[in-house]
Amino acid sequence: MMSFILYGVLNTLFIVLISPLFMSLIKKVKAYSQGRRGPPLLQSYYTLLKLLKKERVYSETSSSITRVTPYLSIAVMLIACLFVPVVFIPEHPVGMGNVILFLYLLALAKFFTALSGLDAGSTFGGMGSSREMSISAIVEPITIMAFAALAFTLGTTNLFDMFEVTSFATDPVLILAIVPLIIALITETSRIPVDNPETHLELTMVHEAMILEYSGSDLALIELSHAIKQTLLVAVVVNLLVPWGLSAEVSLIAIAVSMLLFFMKAAIFSVCIGIFESSIAKMRLFNLPNFFAIGFLFSILTIMLKVFK
Amino acid sequence: MMLQETAQGAIGVLLVLITMTGAIIVARKDLRAILFTYQLQSFFLASMAFTFYIFEKSDMMLFLAILTIVSKVLFIPYVIKRVQKKINIPRDLTFHYLSPTKAIFVTIILIFIVHVSLSATMRVLSPSRFIYLGEVLGVSLALMGMLVTFTRGKVMTKILGYLMMENGVLLFSFFVTEIPFIIEVLAMIDLLMIVLLASILALGMDIGVEEFQGRLHPFNRKKNGHNGGDNGNGQNGKGHDVRGNANQVSPAHATDKTKEVITR
Numbered sequence: 001m002m003s004f005i006l007y008g009v010l011n012t013l014f015i016v017l018i019s020p021l022f023m024s025l026i027k028k029v030k031a032y033s034q035g036r037r038g039p040p041l042l043q044s045y046y047t048l049l050k051l052l053k054k055e056r057v058y059s060e061t062s063s064s065i066t067r068v069t070p071y072l073s074i075a076v077m078l079i080a081c082l083f084v085p086v087v088f089i090p091e092h093p094v095g096m097g098n099v100i101l102f103l104y105l106l107a108l109a110k111f112f113t114a115l116s117g118l119d120a121g122s123t124f125g126g127m128g129s130s131r132e133m134s135i136s137a138i139v140e141p142i143t144i145m146a147f148a149a150l151a152f153t154l155g156t157t158n159l160f161d162m163f164e165v166t167s168f169a170t171d172p173v174l175i176l177a178i179v180p181l182i183i184a185l186i187t188e189t190s191r192i193p194v195d196n197p198e199t200h201l202e203l204t205m206v207h208e209a210m211i212l213e214y215s216g217s218d219l220a221l222i223e224l225s226h227a228i229k230q231t232l233l234v235a236v237v238v239n240l241l242v243p244w245g246l247s248a249e250v251s252l253i254a255i256a257v258s259m260l261l262f263f264m265k266a267a268i269f270s271v272c273i274g275i276f277e278s279s280i281a282k283m284r285l286f287n288l289p290n291f292f293a294i295g296f297l298f299s300i301l302t303i304m305l306k307v308f309k
Numbered sequence: 310m311m312l313q314e315t316a317q318g319a320i321g322v323l324l325v326l327i328t329m330t331g332a333i334i335v336a337r338k339d340l341r342a343i344l345f346t347y348q349l350q351s352f353f354l355a356s357m358a359f360t361f362y363i364f365e366k367s368d369m370m371l372f373l374a375i376l377t378i379v380s381k382v383l384f385i386p387y388v389i390k391r392v393q394k395k396i397n398i399p400r401d402l403t404f405h406y407l408s409p410t411k412a413i414f415v416t417i418i419l420i421f422i423v424h425v426s427l428s429a430t431m432r433v434l435s436p437s438r439f440i441y442l443g444e445v446l447g448v449s450l451a452l453m454g455m456l457v458t459f460t461r462g463k464v465m466t467k468i469l470g471y472l473m474m475e476n477g478v479l480l481f482s483f484f485v486t487e488i489p490f491i492i493e494v495l496a497m498i499d500l501l502m503i504v505l506l507a508s509i510l511a512l513g514m515d516i517g518v519e520e521f522q523g524r525l526h527p528f529n530r531k532k533n534g535h536n537g538g539d540n541g542n543g544q545n546g547k548g549h550d551v552r553g554n555a556n557q558v559s560p561a562h563a564t565d566k567t568k569e570v571i572t573r
Contacts, residue, residue, distance in 0.1 A: 172321035176329065293413040294336050300417045301328060304424065305442065 003250050007090040012081040014259060015235075019227035020044035022234070022270045027198075029274025044227065051220035059213055061121035069116040070214065070221035076109040077228040084235045086262045087255050089160055089248045097160040099147045106188065106229060110136060113222070117210030124202065128209025135194065135206065135288065139187045142292050145299035146180035150240070152303050153177055159236065166243045177302040178241050180295035185233040189226070191273065193283040193291065204282060231266065238265040316364040317439055323357045327480060328446055331453045334473055335416050336409045338400045340393055340465055344386055347469050350476055351381035357483060373493060377479070380497050385472065385504050392508040393465060403462025412460050419456065420449040435484075443484035451477025464511035468504060475500055 024044040031038025040046075058066060083102045095101065110132070117129035151157045153173055154165055166174065187194045190207035199205050200212075211222050239246060245261030247254035283291060330350035337343050358374035361367060407415060424445050435441040454477055457470030475496070482493075 172318065172325045175322065175325050179329065290336060290408075290410045290413075293410045294332060297332050297336075297413045297417055298329070301332070301420065304417075304420060305325070307424075 001091075003090045004092060004096075006250065007085065007088060008082055010087045010255065011085060012078055014087055015081045015084075015228060015231050016078070016224070018263060018266070019231040020048060020224065022231060022266060023227050025267060025270045026274040026277070029271050030278050033275065033278035044223075048220045048224060051215075051223070052217045054216040056216035056218050059120040059122065062116075062119050062213070065112070065119040066116045066213070067218075069112045070218040070225075072112050073109045073225040074221045074228075076105050077225040077232070080105045080232055081228065083159055084232045084239075085160055085163060085246065086235050086239070087258050088250055089164055089246060090250070092158075092160050097158045099151060099157050099159055099162075102159065103143060103147060107136075107140070109225065109229070110188075113210055117213075120213035122213055124205075124209045124212050127202075128206055128212070131206045131285070132210055134285075135187060138289055138292050139184065142180055142295040142299065143184040143188070145296055146177065146184050149177045149180065149299040149302035150174075152306050163239045163243065163246055164248065166240050173302055173305045174240065176298050176305065178237060179298040180302075181233075181237050181240070183292065183295035185230075185237060187292070188233060189230040192277040193280050194288060196282050199282075234266050234269050235262065238262070238269050313364070316360060319360050320357060320443070321439070323353050323360065324443060324446055327353045327357075327450065327476075331450045331473060331477075332413065332416060334469065335412050335453055335457055338402060338409065340399060340401055340463070343401075343466060343469050344389055344393070347472060347476075348382055348386045350473070351377055354476055354479055355382060357480075361483065376494065376497060380501065381472070381476070385501065388504060388508055389465065389468065392511055396465070396511060398463060398465070401461050401463040401466045405460055405462060407456075407460045412456055415456060416449075416453055419452045420445070423448045423452065431485075440484045444481055447477050447479075447481030447484060449477070450474075450480055453477070464507060468507045468511065471503070471507075472500070 021041060021044065024039060024041045027043070028038045028041060080102060083097050083105070085097075114129040114132050114136075117125035117132070119125075147157075150162065153171060154162045156162055156165070186192075190197055195206040195208075196204055197207065200208055207226075211219065214222055239262075242265050245258055245265070247258050327350055330346050330353065333346045334343050334350070337346065355374045355377040358370045358377060362370035362374060427441070427445055427448065431444050432438075432441050435444065451474045454470045454472070454474030457473060458467050459470075461467055461470065478496075479493075
């Protein structure tokens with residue numbers, strides 16, 4: 001139990017601290033690919049600190065949903081941090097690390113963000129929520145299928161156990177299962193080609209439209225929870241794709257090595273996201289089902305290949 | 310035993326990658342991306358043949374790997390790339406019967422049907438489940454190629470679908486039986502001929518409207534020059550204007566003519 005408490009504190013703190021850095025890193029890579037210097041790597045931290053000091057402004061029509069959502073969003077993400085081990089794999093209580101619960105936690109945060117978009121009474125918020133929910137309605141089955149394929153391949157629905165047993169050297173089918181996971185990551189974190197996190201154009205924005213009415217510390221919390229969500233999903237992918245380095249042992253050296261290796265793996269993955277985003281344009285909304293269908297196909301294929309074996 | 314497990318692991322990874330490339334070819338519309346994916350798929354097939362050579366010491370597999378690299382990774386994509394440059398159509402947006410999204414779902418059904426159909430016979434004949442998996446994916450890849458061939462509008466994509474079918478047959482042959490090398494070479498020569506002929510046909514069929522319009526000009530000039538009658542402008546020209554220059558069809562008129570020909 002003590003090891004789990006230690007894990008809870010370390011894992012959550014580590015993820016919260018490094019998450020904004022990966023957002024900046026992606027921006028930096030994209031800037032370099034466009035021939036610009038881009039913002040400094042610590043820019044996301046400066047922005048969060050600035051926003052935390054600023055005043056919050058609410059729309060006259062908004063209800064308590066708008067006020068509650070940032071806190072709920074960050075609380076949900078902090079709980080989700082307990083589900084994805086990156087510092088070490090502890091002895092976990094029953095239910096902790098369950099992949100279905102993890103997905104529902106992410107969905108809960110998304111649901112309240114969409115509600116808050118509608119709550120402000122602005123046309124942009126409503127439009128963003130509508131788009132986000134339309135995309136979610138298509139991508140949720142693919143995300144569930146991706147995790148189901150993963151559970152089928154690794155024989156468990158627990159993320160702690162998955163990270164312990166994973167290795168595509170012994171099971172190449174895992175490569176297939178990773179593809180829909182990456183598609184789910186791109187969609188859930190509102191990245192190109194599904195959404196463009198840097199745009200505020202009426203025609204293209206999805207996630208940004210929902211949070212357009214937020215300001216000050218509320219916006220900081222929403223942005224931070226978005227960054228944490230991205231790090232958590234990246235952690236799931238990299239820990240399955242490159243499973244080496246995550247220790248089950250509780251010692252200072254083992255934890256330091258795990259943290260360092262995870263940081264490096266996630267940084268490389270973020271650089272890959274940046275390069276990918278620079279080389280591809282945002283898809284039209286009606287082309288997205290085709291993109292998601294590839295993820296669905298790979299999930300089904302993963303399950304089929306396991307059945308054939 | 311360890312060696313066999315390593316070989317199975319390597320071939321398993323290649324099988325998964327080949328299936329992935331097949332699915333990407335079914336889903337993509339960008340012709341260059343489809344061609345590159347086909348190149349990758351052929352490379353994975355060659356790698357698989359090379360892996361078989363390393364672990365089984367079969368010279369035929371080495372020759373097959375070299376033949377696949379030379380023909381399917383280098384030569385055929387080079388020819389198709391040249392034709393693509395000439396026809397200047399970057400994307401295939403015409404579909405018959407199925408859109409790519411629907412084709413992906415049909416692919417899932419196809420793989421399932423192949424699995425069910427082969428399970429009665431091949432599962433009994435195959436010495437291991439791993440070999441059975443290779444057979445199912447080989448037949449599925451051939452059917453996926455067939456799906457691309459008859460659901461896509463552009464000849465270039467049809468050719469690539471046909472080539473994918475051949476890759477599927479090759480994959481199937483890796484696991485079922487060793488096709489004599491001479492038959493494989495003959496099949497390859499057939500393939501080259503078909504690609505060359507189909508590429509020549511594609512030059513005429515997959516041409517863009519602008520190029521088509523450009524090609525129509527000499528046709529009109531020739532027609533006007535020989536007929537010596539009405540040149541289409543209501544004038545009784547003889548193929549030359551008052552300055553003695555050859556009649557040029559005005560752009561507006563050319564467009565009407567183009568439309569007329571396309572309608573016909």
